[in-house]
Amino acid sequence: MSKDVDDIINSSKNQTRTNTEPTTTEESTDVQEALQDAFEAVLDGDAPSNTTVRDDNLTALLRGLDDAGELGELMAGANDALDRDHNDAAVSKSQTLALLARVGLQEVDSSVMEMASDARTAYQTEKNTEF
DSSP: OHHHHHHHHHHHHTOOTTTSOOOHHHHHHHHHHHHHHHHHHHHTTSSOSOOOOOOHHHHHHHHHHHHTTOHHHHHHHHHHHTTOOOOGGGOOHHHHHHHHHHHHHHHHOHHHHHHHHHHHHHHHHHHHTOO
16 A cells, blocks of 8 residues: 555656646636637727638639529528528628638537637626626
């Protein structure tokens, strides 16, 4: 028994912040704080609210679909995938691309969308409780 305790003590002496892995909670907190700070910056007008994507193929695709009147159908599909209501009056390349990015993020890693939602809620709660 004493040998096990000695082994544990010796192994813990060799651990430092630089040679041990951070816990998932620490990583989540860092991301959560970064997301909350980002929401604050964007929603308070201290950072731009647009994101630019330079992609010739994607640009041509969206432009062609828009010119053919098919963008609304694509946007409706993205809304369905996200369980959102449709708003046919708001069909635009920008809005469609934003919805498609959300669908992609949800498919690739739904926890990212959950963290973003939690961060926005935390930002709004903090903002609403300011005196």
